[in-house]
Every structure is written in structure tokens, then in C-alpha cells.
Amino acid sequence: MANRAPRKTNQELLHDIYSATHELLKTDGYPAITFSRVAKMAHTGRPVLYRRWNSPFSMVVAAEEYMNNESDDYYESVDYSGHTLRENLIATISHFNGSPEYIKAFLIELGKGSADVMTFMADMQKQNIRIMDRIFAQAQVTGEIQRSTTEYVKLLPFNLLMHQVMMTQDGLDDRFVAEMIDTVVLPAIMAQQPA
Numbered sequence: 001m002a003n004r005a006p007r008k009t010n011q012e013l014l015h016d017i018y019s020a021t022h023e024l025l026k027t028d029g030y031p032a033i034t035f036s037r038v039a040k041m042a043h044t045g046r047p048v049l050y051r052r053w054n055s056p057f058s059m060v061v062a063a064e065e066y067m068n069n070e071s072d073d074y075y076e077s078v079d080y081s082g083h084t085l086r087e088n089l090i091a092t093i094s095h096f097n098g099s100p101e102y103i104k105a106f107l108i109e110l111g112k113g114s115a116d117v118m119t120f121m122a123d124m125q126k127q128n129i130r131i132m133d134r135i136f137a138q139a140q141v142t143g144e145i146q147r148s149t150t151e152y153v154k155l156l157p158f159n160l161l162m163h164q165v166m167m168t169q170d171g172l173d174d175r176f177v178a179e180m181i182d183t184v185v186l187p188a189i190m191a192q193q194p195a
Contacts, residue, residue: 008044014066016042017049021063030105033060057109058116064102076130085139085189089181092131093157094174103165128158136189149192157185 008016020041024032033056035049053059080088109117132154139145148154160180164172 013042013044013048017044017059018063018066021059022067025060025063025101025105029101030060030108033105035059055114055116057105057114057120060102060105061116061120078131078134080135080138081141083138084142085135085144086181086186088135088138089157089185090174090178092135093161093181094177107166124158125155129154145189145193147193149189153185153188153192156188157181160184 017038020038021033024037024041035046035056038056038059039046039049049059053062078092083091106117106120110121129151133148136145136148136154140147157180161172161177164176164180
């Protein structure tokens with residue numbers, strides 16, 4: 001009888017799946033991500049993947065979050081105190097500058113109008129508004145602003161970042177983020193403050 005490899009723990013299995021997904025994304029690009037290829041690289045069966053994710057895209061999103069050490073409550077735990085409104089905006093938007101391959105995956109699925117990407121977009125917008133609410137609350141405490149803004153302005157930096165990435169399909173540098181905050185986002189925020 002052949003010796004079988006010891007069964008992986010759930011944590012080990014997820015690590016192998018996320019590592020395989022991340023590696024395939026980096027080396028072969030999003031179109032190469034299939035449940036079959038990831039299962040083979042992670043030394044598991046396709047049914048394991050089908051039970052956990054609706055699509056390769058949802059698996060890519062989970063892998064990206066895992067590889068960046070971001071749990072669902074990561075953004076809720078960020079401390080915005082001790083920094084200016086500008087500093088908090090730049091740090092937050094710079095953090096959202098994901099890998100070009102991950103962004104391409106998002107754009108491909110967005111073009112298809114897949115249910116997973118639409119759900120992801122809705123969740124992402126809610127999360128982005130919560131982040132901006134926290135940043136604005138801190139700016140109100142320090143007296144930099146008197147009140148919050150419309151949802152449109154709250155989502156403006158994220159939408160501008162997404163637009164720029166769609167146009168260049170590359171990662172963005174800190175200089176671009178700072179210029180975007182200084183020339184578009186901060187003026188839009190200040191335009192909604194009382195005179």
C-alpha cells in the first residue's frame with residue numbers, strides 16, 4: 001500500500017491555494033487562473049475550490065487579501081489620529097494601489113459584468129465610505145474640516161484611482177497619489193465646507 005501524504009490542516013490548505021493563485025496571477029496572468037490549475041498547484045481537488053468560491057475571481061480576491069495580510073476588519077483597525085487629513089488620504093489611497101495583475105483581473109470581470117464583481121464593487125464602495133467617514137471624523141476632531149461631505153466626494157479618490165489604473169493598467173506611484181489628493185480631492189472636500 002502506498003504511503004499517503006498527511007492531510008493538510010485547513011490553514012495549510014488555504015495557504016497553498018492562495019499561494020498557487022497568487023503565483024499563477026503573477027506569472028501567467030488572470031486568464032490562466034482556473035480551478036483546475038490552482039487545485040493542481042495546491043495539491044488538492046477541484047471540489048475543494050468549488051465549495052469555497054463561486055468563481056476564480058472570488059478566489060483571486062481572497063488570495064489578494066490573504067497575501068496582503070488583510071482581514072475583513074483591517075481597515076477598521078487603522079489609527080488615523082496624529083495625522084493630517086492630507087496624510088491620511090495619501091496613506092489610504094496609496095494602500096489601495098494593488099498589483100497590476102490583480103487590477104487587470106478586476107477589469108476583465110468588470111467588463112463581463114459578472115455577479116461576483118458587482119457584489120465586490122458594492123461591498124468595496126460601502127467599505128470605502130466607512131474609511132472616509134473615519135478619516136473625516138478625525139479631521140473634524142482636529143478642526144481641519146467642520147463637516148463630512150457627500151458620498152460622491154467620499155468615493156472620489158477611489159474612483160479616480162480606479163480610472164487611472166484602467167487607463168494605464170500599471171501600478172501608480174506616490175507622486176501621482178499626492179498630486180491627485182492635492183489638486184482634486186482636497187479641493188472637492190473643502191468646497192463642501194461652510195464658508
